[in-house]
Amino acid sequence: MCGIFCSINCIKNNKKRFNKNEQSEWELCKHVIKARGPDNLDSLKKELSEHWYGQFCASILWLQGLQPISQPLMDTDCNILLWNGDVFSGNMFKENICDSKVILLSLKNSFNIPDTLKEINGPFSFIYYKKSSKQLYFARDRFGRHSLLFKISKNFKSLLLTSVAVKAIQNIMELPAIGIFIANLNFKEIQLSCIPWYEPNERFINILTDIKAQFNININIIESKYLPKIEKLYLNILPTSKMGFLKFIEIMNINNYDEIMDYILKDVNIDQIVNNLLVLLNESVKRRVTIMPNFCKNCTYLNISFCQHVKVGILFSGGLDSAILAALTHNHININETIDLINVGFEKKINCNYEVPDRITGRKTLNELLEICLGRTFNFIQVDVSQEELEKYRSTSISNLVYPHATVLDDSLASAVWFASRAEGTIYPTKQSYKSTCRVLLLGMGADEQFGGYMRHRTILRRKGWNALAGELRLEFDRIAERNLGRDDRMVADHGRQSRLPYLDEDFVNFVQQLPVWERCCPVDKFPPGLGDKLLLRLLARKIKLHEAAKFPKRAFQFGSRIANGKENAKNISKYL
Structure with a gap:
């Protein structure tokens, strides 16, 4: 980088x-x-x-x-x-x-x-x-x-x-x-x-x-006849046989998410799709956590053959996307090495209370990871950001790094990513002060845009149907570069770390993009939040024994970390930038 x-x-x-x-x-x-x-x-x-x-x-x-x-x-x-x-x-x-x-x-x-x-x-x-x-x-x-x-x-x-x-x-x-x-x-x-x-x-x-x-x-x-075409949207009506998850809608009684996911995984075709997805995502994570030096970011020029410090961190809310990345990272790093799970929370009022939603979810998922990743040490880093510290860095470093973006949404997301990737806080539960030495930071960007993770996807499906949802996912994926990725890269890199995005690996994306939307998610009213949204990814999590994380509803990073003010219009120009 x-x-x-x-x-x-x-x-x-x-x-x-x-x-x-x-x-x-x-x-x-x-x-x-x-x-x-x-x-x-x-x-x-x-x-x-x-x-x-x-x-x-x-x-x-x-x-x-x-x-x-x-x-x-x-x-x-x-x-x-x-x-x-x-x-x-x-x-x-x-x-x-x-x-x-x-x-x-x-x-x-x-x-x-x-x-x-x-x-x-x-x-x-x-x-x-x-x-x-x-x-x-x-x-x-x-x-x-x-x-x-x-x-x-x-x-x-x-x-x-x-x-x-x-x-x-x-x-x-x-x-x-x-x-x-x-x-x-x-x-x-x-x-x-x-x-x-x-x-x-x-x-x-x-x-x-x-x-x-x-x-x-x-x-x-400069055009070329060899240029690949962007995949056309699914403009044909759905087959009468109902493909993918649709065939389960009418027969499922939504009482127990675990039973529903286990039942769906018994379908041979769906199970094969999940297995293929797992193979590709596992390989994507492997590339991103093994292709690097055997040194943390602080030991590059020391006269040693190998350093004992942490080299890989994960921006970790404890939600579905980051939980999967943590579990798969465990597969590819020496068991003697520690992995940093970085969890950020913002002070809403001057009361030193940082028990934000992502902090609670993060600890729950940490316990689940410790059960399935036997022998692994995770540092759960609690990054607590006071109002005073937020104001100090938002008006100086962050406002320059966000530029030329300037909306309220840019402000809140950029601030959350900047403080999280600085990775300076305390280790839970010891409260020991700690600053991560990781050279690489994994982020879950790209998962929501490919697997229908936002509440608006549910609304679009209800009002306009599957073809409209397919079009929305295509559009959101196409514009992720201009809306998120450049800005977030600038935030992480400011701390001398490399952001790596396993959900945006070429092989993984190519496989997902060729799946019909009804084989990626099923955000219908009968499949509520925490199940229908990102259903394919939830089945993958279930398969690797992340039983609780597989059921957590999607929560936007800015609200999970409690930096955003729900009364502000996200599209407005930020007064801080």
Whole structure:
């Protein structure tokens, strides 16, 4: 994981290659870029063409290979790479070799850079300068799991790209995770093109229209007949035989959730789907907790072969999604190593009471994990955030990291993730002070959008039917990058940790997306909250003996941690940001 920064500026005269504006932007961003990568910080300045020069900077958190590799990387052809990502599988994954070096070599030898980039399995944002064509490529992966912001000056004489910025840099926006952007540096003014990840649709065109409006710049769309299509919605009426969970609706008497789930699991087809889902999610978790150094984030440069500190943490509410991640993580980490379960609670009034809903749920699920993960030590970290501390950091660090987002919902979710990923509190039940040393933090993002976890999904199904629910899930998954993932990546990375998202693994997502919506969830009135929503995932939890966690109703993070004010409109601009 890295913090990457690139500033491309027009050469005004031969005597002054690097102007004050460029240097001031780097000075503004330097401290937040450095926080993302505590292991190294380096930079490179280079003339890119007769019209342009560039400044490339990167901070490093070591996550792959046998030793840290500094960036920016430059090959023998003077191509330059800034890579903030993880290759987890596929042809690009090379065990014990730093993935940034593999990517640089692959791009150097590539006859088609976009096709090479599409082969990458894993989260990333990147910036790559190809000297022979004098083109700058930049993008976020197709799910948008890592942050990248960008800005074009009004006179088209400069381009800024950065993992994170501050509010003092105005008119910056989050780069949409819709494709690979290309800046052609053969001309005196910036010219942009975009190669979509998928066949362009109405949403893609609307996003490009917004960019054009903000920067008053034209963007050429480079299409290809080989682009995959976004799956069409289920617009046909349901089969009369009723597929998936639907066939159980009329025969089930809802008295006991355990009996219902056990009964459904006796269906051979459903049991096979659950087994396939479990195999894929287990492999996803394995990749994310084993592909890393044998050192915590604090022991990188100590002269030791192995450290005894915690290396993996989980943002842990005790709910369904985080409980599954904790149980599967246990399968892949040496039994002698401790796993941190990080549980955050906010003080609602000045009374030092932090018994928030997620705290209560978290302790219950901790006890269940201890029963099924025999021999494992979990640190249940109680992160208690006072009103005073919230006000202090929300108006300083968090408000800059959230930028350019600014709603009430962004404020509450970002604050919750920032304090949770700081992971500083006390260990339950000893009340011993503790700050996690984990290098990697697992989060459950993506589960609700794929398995129908929100209350609005139940409402849409009741009012408009299954086809409308399928459309809503498709839309929510498509826009998760712009609504959540970039913002949350900036929160976690500010503490020098890497966020990893097992529910957004490519293999896992591809399997889930090909399932009809009625095989993922069943949020009908007869299957109440805690059962019908995310039913497929609840069956998986039941299968791995998380009997209680499988039944917990969905609770939004901002309410479970008690940071949100239910009287505020989540879409309004936050007065704190």
